[in-house]
Structures are given as structure tokens and as C-alpha cells.
Amino acid sequence: MRARLPWLFLLLLTLAACGMGREVQRDEYGTDDPRELILRQTGANPRDAGLIIFGVDRSRQDGGAGPGGVAVNAFLWRATLETLSFMPLASADPAGGVIITDWYTPPANPQERFKAQAYILSRQLRSDGVRVQVFRQVWRNGQWVDAPASAATNSELEDRVLARARELRGMVASR
Amino acid sequence: MRKILLGTTAVVAVGFASAAITPAEAQTAPTVRIGGSIAAYWGYAQQRGRDITTLPTAITGLPTTAIGQALNLERPTAPFVPPGNTTQGSSAAYMSPHDFVVLPAINFNIDGKLANGLAYGGAILLNMNSMEGRNIVQRRASAPRTTVSIDEAWVYIRHPSFGEVRFGDEDGPMGGLMNSGWITGFGTGGVFGAWEQVATRAAQNRTMTAPAGLGDNSKIVYLSPQFFGFDFGLSFSPNLGEGGSTGCPNDVASGWCDSSWAFRGASAAGITAAGGFLGARRNEYQVALRYRGNFEGVGIAATVGYIGSGAARDILNGGATIKTMRGLSVFQVGAQASYAGFTVGANYSTGAFNWFWGNTRVGDRDAQQFSAGITYTAGPITIGGNMVTGLFEGGSRMSVVNGATGATAPLPFGAAGSAMQRRWGWGIGGNYRLAPGLDLIAEYAYHSIREPFVTPAVGSTTNAAGVVQLGGVPGQRASSSVFLLGTRLAF
Numbered sequence: 001m002r003a004r005l006p007w008l009f010l011l012l013l014t015l016a017a018c019g020m021g022r023e024v025q026r027d028e029y030g031t032d033d034p035r036e037l038i039l040r041q042t043g044a045n046p047r048d049a050g051l052i053i054f055g056v057d058r059s060r061q062d063g064g065a066g067p068g069g070v071a072v073n074a075f076l077w078r079a080t081l082e083t084l085s086f087m088p089l090a091s092a093d094p095a096g097g098v099i100i101t102d103w104y105t106p107p108a109n110p111q112e113r114f115k116a117q118a119y120i121l122s123r124q125l126r127s128d129g130v131r132v133q134v135f136r137q138v139w140r141n142g143q144w145v146d147a148p149a150s151a152a153t154n155s156e157l158e159d160r161v162l163a164r165a166r167e168l169r170g171m172v173a174s175r
Numbered sequence: 176m177r178k179i180l181l182g183t184t185a186v187v188a189v190g191f192a193s194a195a196i197t198p199a200e201a202q203t204a205p206t207v208r209i210g211g212s213i214a215a216y217w218g219y220a221q222q223r224g225r226d227i228t229t230l231p232t233a234i235t236g237l238p239t240t241a242i243g244q245a246l247n248l249e250r251p252t253a254p255f256v257p258p259g260n261t262t263q264g265s266s267a268a269y270m271s272p273h274d275f276v277v278l279p280a281i282n283f284n285i286d287g288k289l290a291n292g293l294a295y296g297g298a299i300l301l302n303m304n305s306m307e308g309r310n311i312v313q314r315r316a317s318a319p320r321t322t323v324s325i326d327e328a329w330v331y332i333r334h335p336s337f338g339e340v341r342f343g344d345e346d347g348p349m350g351g352l353m354n355s356g357w358i359t360g361f362g363t364g365g366v367f368g369a370w371e372q373v374a375t376r377a378a379q380n381r382t383m384t385a386p387a388g389l390g391d392n393s394k395i396v397y398l399s400p401q402f403f404g405f406d407f408g409l410s411f412s413p414n415l416g417e418g419g420s421t422g423c424p425n426d427v428a429s430g431w432c433d434s435s436w437a438f439r440g441a442s443a444a445g446i447t448a449a450g451g452f453l454g455a456r457r458n459e460y461q462v463a464l465r466y467r468g469n470f471e472g473v474g475i476a477a478t479v480g481y482i483g484s485g486a487a488r489d490i491l492n493g494g495a496t497i498k499t500m501r502g503l504s505v506f507q508v509g510a511q512a513s514y515a516g517f518t519v520g521a522n523y524s525t526g527a528f529n530w531f532w533g534n535t536r537v538g539d540r541d542a543q544q545f546s547a548g549i550t551y552t553a554g555p556i557t558i559g560g561n562m563v564t565g566l567f568e569g570g571s572r573m574s575v576v577n578g579a580t581g582a583t584a585p586l587p588f589g590a591a592g593s594a595m596q597r598r599w600g601w602g603i604g605g606n607y608r609l610a611p612g613l614d615l616i617a618e619y620a621y622h623s624i625r626e627p628f629v630t631p632a633v634g635s636t637t638n639a640a641g642v643v644q645l646g647g648v649p650g651q652r653a654s655s656s657v658f659l660l661g662t663r664l665a666f
Contacts, residue, residue, distance in 0.1 A: 021400020023335040029352040029398070032387035033300055033327065035212040035282050038665035041360060041557070044611035049666055050210030050282070055203075 072097035072120035076130050079165035080118045083157060087116060097121065103137070111139045114149070116157070125165055132157040205287030205296065214278040214363070216616070216661030218373030221272055222654065276372050276661075279303045280326070297330040297343070304372070325418070327391050341396040344417045348396065348408025348463035348480065349507060350389035355465065355478035356509025356522030357386060358548025361559030362604020362618035363659065365548065370602070370620035370657035389482065389532050390447065392433075392459065393419050404468045410461045415447060415454035426490055428453060437488040442499040444487070446533035455500045455534045459484040477510040482526075486534045500534045501527050518559075521547040530567045530598060539568035540595070555608040562601040569596025597625045604659075612665045623654035 027046065031037060039046045072094070080099055081092065087104035097120030105113040115135045122129030134157065136149035280303065286296040303321045329343025346352055363369035367385040394412035416433025423432040428440030430453045447454040463480035486500035504527040511520025524544045529535045535542075548561030604618030 021336060021338070021402045021406070023333070024339070024398065024401050024406055030346075030354055030357075030386065032346065032351050033282065033298075034214065034278065034280050034302075034663075035210050035300075035665045038212050038214075038614070038663045039612055041606065042608045042610070042612050042614050042663075042665070044665070046210070046284075049612060050208040050284070051666075053207050053209050055206030055287075 073123055073125050073129055073165070075125050075165040075168045076120045076122070076161065078168055079161045080120060080130060080132075083161045083164055084116055084118060087114070112147070113137050113144065118157075118161070125169055127162055130158055130161050130165075132161065203288045205285050208284045208286075209282065210284065210666050211279065211281040212663065212665040213280075214276075214369065214661065214663040216276045216278075216363075216369060216373070216659045218274050218276055218370070219272050219658045220274070220370075220373045220375075221656045222374055274373060276369070278369065278372060279321075292335055294333040294335075295331065298327060299325065300327040302326040328418075336400060338400050339398040341398070342394075344391040344393050345396060346387055346391060347389060347394055347410035347412070347459075347461040347482075348398070349386060349461040349482050349505075350391075350410075351386035352396070352398065353406070353408050353463040353465045353478055353480070354386045354507070354509055354522065355476045356511050356520040357546060358511065358518060358520045358550060358559065358561045359385070360518065361550045361557050361606060362602065362616050363663075365559065365561040365602030365604055365618065366563050366600040366620050366622060367561070368602060368604070368618060368620060369659060370618070370622070370655065373657050373659065374622075374655040389461075390415065391417055392456075393417060394459070401467075404466050406465050406467075408461070408463045408465075410459075412459045413457065415456045415459070432487070435487060437490055437496040439490045441487040441489040442536065445500055445529055445535060446531045455487040456503065457485040457487055459503065472514060474513040475510070476512075477508075479506075479508045481506055482528075482532075484534070499536055501537055501539065503528050503532070503534060505532075516552045517549065518551075519547075519549045521545070524565075528567075530565070530569070530596060535568050540566075542567040544598075556605065557608075558603075558605040560601065560603040563598070564600075565598045567596040567598065599623050599625075613662070615662050616659065618659040619657070620659075621654070621656050 027036075027040065035049075036046050039049055077094065077097065081089075084099060084101055087101040090100045090102040092099045099116075099118040099120075101116045103113045103115050113136070115137075117133045117135075119131045120129065121131060132154050134149045134153045136147050137144040138147045281301040283299040283301075284296065285298070286294065288294050301323050302325075303323050325344065327344050327346075329341050329345040331339055331341045333339035357367070359365060359367050364385075392412045392415045394410050396408065396410040398408045399406045414433040416431075420431040420433040422434040423429055423438045426439050428438050428444055432438045432441075432444075432453055436457060441455045444453050444455045447456075459482070461480065461482050463478055465476065465478045467474070467476045469475070482503050482505040484503040486498075486502045488496040489499045490496055505524055506526050507522065507524040509520065509522030511518060522545070524542070526541055527535055527539075528542050529539070530542070542565060544563065544565035544567075546561065546563040548559060550557060550559030600620065600622030602618060602620035604616065604620075606614045606616050608614045
């Protein structure tokens, strides 16, 4: 085991050099800072707490409420609306962070139609803060019947939402 | 949840990697945030073996200046006297079990971002708790407890794809940043919590072998990004000094000896001199490998790591240096799991270290320590318990030292005169969250130290072979039972 550990470190070091890792945030490390410990244990965000004595409080932009002051991330909310805007919107519930589209038939293929539901799950701009579920139906024997949608479609839409949210955040931060 | 830990790694790695290449980041001016915390507790403490004293520890042949240092000591000059006995140990005070304790802290956090995606900043943590950790022997010459001191001060630079470097007075990867299995998320931390702020420090009855006890000695730390659930950390520190001291002004042990590789009295500096950062530890390095994942809703974290160091040499009368201390060589493994509000974990450490993460002397036994705990959170309420037990060389330092040559030899384990310090503690507690940043706490902790195999000799003796043997003390126990009730506020 001891002999293999250096090789494992070397492998990870190589991956780091290739820039293939996920950024680890400060709150993923342990601490003996009493302020940080108390804030973590009582459900507060150390990035939100305290008094800004210089600069702009961007944490509130990152984790701020969406429309109507609800507890979803504003960037994720806007990015999801924009990403799904090619489909007709059936309902958007900012209080619960739920967006539901109506059925949409691609012009290129009138034999199938799609419907999407998106859930904004986080106040933070996180990769796991949005979930998209796509439903598909095909025209068969004179009626619409359910058909499985590609699993990759959900992930692709989520990735597009995340990319757009990141752009929106960058636009705000650059002001 | 599928993206949070394991699953996220690959997906998010692509996202962040592309972001690192694409100059889409906007440069932002640094934000300076001031925060802090106040903890106020009523403490009720019952202690045994709490005499305040200073004791000489001598190695014949070493300079007498090493004698009289209040280092590495845990024993009173008089044998332990049970409570209720009218004959108290020498220099023992009669203390009330009740007291109020207030623990303030102020934080400054600086965070900014460059146009190329580099995040940067730093942190300064000011504590007003200077009395803790000090064995007050000069009494009125000592600073009051509320004196402001710097606990941590460090600068960081972080790249989203290449990781983070921290430089300054900060914990290391195995000093609290990446450890797993230490369950302290209830009360004030149970047996690793604030009971130490209430119990009198005499007899060195402190847990102090939690990760953060390794110290905030000035170091440089690298923390990697996460790959497929794994991340790792490395750190190096040239010595035990915080803030960087200037080294010994002469050859005598002092609180400024941090950069000295040899000084008189190093043999008595295995355990950090409280308040002075005097210690024999040199060239400390830490390596940690951590895994975090999520399996069917069960969050898993596990860490393996190593802590190594060298040790300062002592100086004999003739000016020659002698290696009397061993470096740290500690392997640690820990794991924890979380599910449905429960978190359970355990941690095991073994290798060359003494309690308080001190350096052992040549010939001393290796140490072992095991800790485990559990917490449960339901709404605003968190309850939990933890325990720690360990075997250490202890404070009696029963190694044999040849006074003429400085040669050392170990005593057989368990033999008369050899040391075996056993530490045992446990704690239970609960929190009730009133608001984010504010909670109420009730906690009980017990901690004890025993050295059962030590001979009753006091002072150094010379055996038939002319070998000088360090003094021993009667088998004794120091213990603390502390109940805490109070509140904490952080902002």
C-alpha cells in the first residue's frame, strides 16, 4: 500500500497539471476557525456573513434569491428560462423554482414532440443546482404515444443551462 | 444528488477545464469582509490531579540550563491526593468548579479574482483567548486571557483547474483541512471541544491530539482540485514557529528557537512549550489523500495521510550536538459516512509521536490513537457523541541516557521504569439552532490521563552500569469532568 501511494499522488499530480479537476471550495475543507465552525453548524454561509468593509458583496449575487425573493439562484433561473425559451412555456413557478414547458414539435420532424420540466434546486450557482427532465411522444396510429427520450438530452440541457448561468454571472461581475 | 460528488467530477471537470481555457472570467476587485464569533459558556468542572507546578526534567550530561523548563511535564511534585483528603498536593489551589468563559474571535477575509480566472485572497484570525495553552508559571508576569493574538494569517491563490496554494500560518492537509473521521459537529466538539477552556490546564489534561493540535506553524500548502472523487494536499513547514521567529539568540532553549537546528534543551522541547512555540519539530511535512463520494444517498469521505518531520538536536557541554529526539512519523486513516441526518466516523493514528503531537525521544515507544463519533441532525437540533483513546510514551521520559556520551537506549515496553501513558475521553452534547449563526449548547466531556507502569522514583538515578535514568513518578491519573451550557454567535 505504501509503495502504491506515491504513484497515486503522481497520477493525481499529473491530472492537476492537465487541469482536469473540479475546483474545491473553501467550505469543503475542515477548519478550526470558531467563526467558520459556528456558521457551518448553524446553517449559515460564511461567505454571506459579516460586514463588507471594502468591495462589493458578490456572494449575494451568487446565492441571491430569484424573482419574487425565493430561494433559488437568480442566474440559474434566468439561464433555465432562456435555454428552454425555444419551447412554449406552460408554467413558471419562481416560488418553487419549477419551469414546465408545453409540448413542442420540431419543424424538421412533425412526428414527435417534446416537453420539458426544469427544477432549480439551489441558491448557489452550483453544477447540481438544476435538473432538467425531457419527455417525448411520437405520432403513432393517429395519436401521440409516450416514447423514451435520450438520457443524454437531459444532461445536455443542464449543461447548457449551467454554461449560460456562468455567462450571466460573468456579465454581472464585470459591471 | 447524482452530480454532487463522484458523479460531478467528470461533468464539472469538463466545465471548469473549459472555463480555465476560455477567458470568460471577469476581474473583480478584492472584497474585504470582517466577521467574528463570540462563545459564552457556563462551565462546571471537576478535576483530579490538577496541581499547578513546574518540575525539572534533567538528563545528566546535558547542560543544567535544560533543567527547570516547564516543558513536557504533566506530573505534580507531590503524589496525587484524592479529593476530600485534607493534605493537598503542594502548590495546589482550591478552585471553584463553576466559572463563566467567554471566547471572542475576529476574522478578516479577503477574496478577489483576476481576469485569468485566478482567485486570490487571505485570512487573518484574531483570537482573544491567550490563556489557553499556557502553563502559567510566572503568574502576574503573564498576559491576561483576553489579550489579542493572531491564530491564523495566510494568503491564497487558487486556480479553478490547478488547485490552491496557501502560504502563511495555517493548518496543514493533515492538520485539519482534509482529515476524515473526526466527528465534532455537535455541541462544541465533544471531547475535542471547549471543555478545555474551562478545566485548569495543570497536569496537561487536554485532548490536543485532534488534527488542529498540530498547530498553525508557518507553512506552504498545496491543495489539489478533485478528480473522480479524489483530492490531495501537501504542506511543508521548516519548523514549529508561528509568524517566523528569529532563532535562538544564544545556545539556550527559548521561545525564539524555531529556526535553530540545535540548541541546549531541545530534549525537553518535544512537546510545544505553550505560548512560546518552542519545540523540537523541524522540517514538518504533511501528505493527505481524500476521497468523497455519494452512493445511493450515503455520503462517504475517507482520508489517508502521513505527517513527518525532523527534530532539533541537543547540545552537550562540550558544544557537540546530539540527536536525542525522533522526528514525527505518523500514519493516519479515517472515514465517515452520512445518511438521513446521521453522520458516523472513526479515525486511527499510529507512529512516532507523543501526546500534543510532540516529538518523542530516541527509544520512546510509538503512539496509537483511535477516535470515533456519531451525530444526528433533525431540523434545528443536533445531538452527538464522540470518544478518543490513545497510548503514548507520556511525560515521564523513561528512556535511558548515558550522561557521558549522550547515548540512548529504550526500555522494554511495560518494564519497570518504562512509560505508557493512556488517554481516554468522551463527550456528548447537543445544539439547538435559534438562527443562522446562533445556537444554544449543552455538553458534557470527560478526559483522563494515566501512567500506570511508572516507577515511584523521583529525580534522576544511576543504575549499576553507571547509566543515568530519568526520574519517574508514581502511577497517577489526572481527569476532568466538565459540563458546559451556553451559546455561540458568529457573524
